[in-house]
Amino acid sequence: MRSPRYTTCMPDWRLLAAARGLNLPEEDLHRIEPVLDELYAVLSDRAARIPLTAEPLINFRCEVEEEAI
Amino acid sequence: MTIREAAAALRARRISSVELTKAALDRIARYDPRLRAFITVTGDEALAAARRADQELAEGRDRGPLHGIPVAVKDVFATRGVRTTCGSKIFADYVPDFDAAVVERLRAAGAVLVGKTNMHELAYGITSANPHYGAVCNPWDPERVPGGSSGGSGAAVAAGMVFMAMGSDTGGSIRIPAAWCGVVGLKPTFGRVSRYGMLPLDFTLDHAGPMTRSVHDAALVLNALAGFDPRDDTSSRHPLEDYVPPEDPSLQGIRIGLPENFYFTRVAPGVAEAVQKAAQLAEQAGATIIPVRVPDVAAMNQISRIILLVEAAAVMQPYMERWREIGEDVRLLLEQGLLLSATDYVQAQRLRRLMREEYRKVWRQVHCLLTPTMPIPAPRRGETHLRWEDGTEDLRPGATRFVRAINMFGWPALSLPCGLDPQGLPLGAQIIGPPFSEARILRVAAALEARLPRLAPPAL
Numbered sequence: 001m002r003s004p005r006y007t008t009c010m011p012d013w014r015l016l017a018a019a020r021g022l023n024l025p026e027e028d029l030h031r032i033e034p035v036l037d038e039l040y041a042v043l044s045d046r047a048a049r050i051p052l053t054a055e056p057l058i059n060f061r062c063e064v065e066e067e068a069i
Numbered sequence: 070m071t072i073r074e075a076a077a078a079l080r081a082r083r084i085s086s087v088e089l090t091k092a093a094l095d096r097i098a099r100y101d102p103r104l105r106a107f108i109t110v111t112g113d114e115a116l117a118a119a120r121r122a123d124q125e126l127a128e129g130r131d132r133g134p135l136h137g138i139p140v141a142v143k144d145v146f147a148t149r150g151v152r153t154t155c156g157s158k159i160f161a162d163y164v165p166d167f168d169a170a171v172v173e174r175l176r177a178a179g180a181v182l183v184g185k186t187n188m189h190e191l192a193y194g195i196t197s198a199n200p201h202y203g204a205v206c207n208p209w210d211p212e213r214v215p216g217g218s219s220g221g222s223g224a225a226v227a228a229g230m231v232f233m234a235m236g237s238d239t240g241g242s243i244r245i246p247a248a249w250c251g252v253v254g255l256k257p258t259f260g261r262v263s264r265y266g267m268l269p270l271d272f273t274l275d276h277a278g279p280m281t282r283s284v285h286d287a288a289l290v291l292n293a294l295a296g297f298d299p300r301d302d303t304s305s306r307h308p309l310e311d312y313v314p315p316e317d318p319s320l321q322g323i324r325i326g327l328p329e330n331f332y333f334t335r336v337a338p339g340v341a342e343a344v345q346k347a348a349q350l351a352e353q354a355g356a357t358i359i360p361v362r363v364p365d366v367a368a369m370n371q372i373s374r375i376i377l378l379v380e381a382a383a384v385m386q387p388y389m390e391r392w393r394e395i396g397e398d399v400r401l402l403l404e405q406g407l408l409l410s411a412t413d414y415v416q417a418q419r420l421r422r423l424m425r426e427e428y429r430k431v432w433r434q435v436h437c438l439l440t441p442t443m444p445i446p447a448p449r450r451g452e453t454h455l456r457w458e459d460g461t462e463d464l465r466p467g468a469t470r471f472v473r474a475i476n477m478f479g480w481p482a483l484s485l486p487c488g489l490d491p492q493g494l495p496l497g498a499q500i501i502g503p504p505f506s507e508a509r510i511l512r513v514a515a516a517l518e519a520r521l522p523r524l525a526p527p528a529l
Contacts, residue, residue: 031401036409039371043375043420050416061259
């Protein structure tokens, strides 16, 4: 049995849409792909360098900046 | 006339709330068929509220500076008994049985609600070219867009229909129309103004704030709106201040950062000059201008877009069977959000924290940043791209470059008219500060406003 190879590559948005059961119109997919490609390129580049301990900011709150002058 | 001037006239009995309200309704009747700033006008209710306001003032019951003042709210805020469409056909028949917190507070302050303003569908876009309720026109040039998504609010204030209109801001939606319509737009700190009853676009990026004809008026409205609300899980208990700045305030001791990178590249003629002029005026008022370098705001914008795509798709997923009824531009954005993975979303939220750490370092050097609000003046309707000497960019990400990223951090920001471009279109300067620095931002804005030539109202 071959061991899996994990690589970071651009997702196939059409396949993803089909796999998720989304019946998106062809013309929509055509317009969506380049936008998502661009966003994903930035995300994957940055995400590859996230420190292990960095936590998501999902429960977002604003607090006073303690170090602000 | 500003809220402050109208409030003085009301108390001197030179004018009544009924007269102010009738004038507002007359102006809406006259100009709105052309501008399409309103989705719903509540004329009878407004006149009844104005009569009550006059009666209360006559009896010595004064609710404060908004008492008897005609205002409007974007059609994203729930209004009891009045339909709240969010600019979409999907919510065309939604009539809430409650008021949004913002509406409650405005009513409690005595303001007279004359209607609900038009907007970009679902607050998800910057042109306010609404396919269901009409494309809002810019009062400065009806062939141009007013900005969005709070385009109806910007147009209504600029056209003198109301003294104040509420907007919402997820990636610039208060500041964009403020800049393009030549009015003041304030996005307070995340949590400063309750979002209870505001139809959501994005749980962690949405803010509510006022659009007005003067900085002082924006401060008066913030005084009425700010405060903790247990019904909004993100509402802050941070202490309140009096946000109203003194007359022509000194900026002595205030350090204003003028970015050396990012915020002054790829801007239209007149934009950089107008903001640099504003910086000089701030210096004359006593501020120290500090050149600063900002981190990779372009990447922050992209991460912010990913969070927005996913959260907005989640908000609208229960209505998926009706997405065909949504305008094409918004539908495409919702579809994009469905294709990003849970891992992508969490990574974006992790980057959000890291990027905040990176950007917040600027607050060790300066009290606030001064930047252009928009890289261009209001574009013509139908324009889809920005064209520069070194290439083109899509209108939406291109035009929102300077306003989008800070919503990820919840920082307050204000857009102030700072002059006209060579074509005679209004330009905006943006003042950004650390959390809960609204009072200082308003002070800086008031000092600039006192020194900048006041824009004449647009010829309608």
